[in-house]
Amino acid sequence: MKKYGKNKMSREPINFSEIETLEPVPSGTYAVRIEEANAQTSKKGNEMLALRFAVAEGDYVGQNIFDYVTFSSKSLYRVREFYAALGFCEADSEEEFTPPEDSELIGLELQVKVKLETSEYDGEIRNKSVVKKYYTL
Helix, strand or coil, rough: CCCCCCCCCCCCCCCCCCCCCCCCCCEEEEEEEEEEEEEEECCCCCCEEEEEEECCHHCCCEEEEEEEECCHHHHHHHHHHHHHHHHCCCCCCCCCCCCCHHHHCCCCEEEEEEEEEEHHHHEEEEEEEEEEEEEEC
């Protein structure tokens, strides 16, 4: 799409038929690739890693799965499981661990077990793929 410079919008036709659907993937286990990994702060003030995975194989190749890995005392088991699935630590490790930089995670592959869950948001029923477990690929 052509750009006209600062604060000016392109006036070329836009093809809305190219909009990708954001339908969640069904429950199951998927081979995924990390496309985005960004350090953020949760609403409760905990450090967390916001992740966007792309399905790497099968019927849903290219579809996105989103997840957050929160660095709180209640969820450290999940932090360890995530990094162990990527080979950065052992699954039963009790040793101190320094997580890699976010940029080092981009392109890495692992498996995720997903459950399709339904919730209500602003009076609207929504389906969401929720990551329940991480596995080594």
